[in-house]
Amino acid sequence: MYQKIMLFIVIFLGIIILIGTTIVITTIIERSYKIDFFTSTDNSEKDINIEKKCDLVGEKTNVISLSQEKLAIICEGRIEVMNLSNNQVEKVVNY
Numbered sequence: 001m002y003q004k005i006m007l008f009i010v011i012f013l014g015i016i017i018l019i020g021t022t023i024v025i026t027t028i029i030e031r032s033y034k035i036d037f038f039t040s041t042d043n044s045e046k047d048i049n050i051e052k053k054c055d056l057v058g059e060k061t062n063v064i065s066l067s068q069e070k071l072a073i074i075c076e077g078r079i080e081v082m083n084l085s086n087n088q089v090e091k092v093v094n095y
Helices: 002-031 044-051
Strands: 062-065 070-075 076-082 090-095
Touching: none
Parallel strands: none
Antiparallel strands: 062 070, 070 076, 076 090
């Protein structure tokens, strides 16, 4: 009698552990889709973005305040959103 009860408890706990690990693994995979595990060695795009930064002294450059910490710099062919708290360009939009 006790062996049957123990067998059912072990099977039930095994099923619960299987379902739990499946949920944890799928949640981790779902939330980590933005992470680039294998970085590419192609730096040509980064070099292009660095070389073609908007020049603030140009005649066709506009600066727009988006918030207290963000500026939009509009120049020929691109818009850069700059974060003033860390002095880095957050987004670059080519048009």
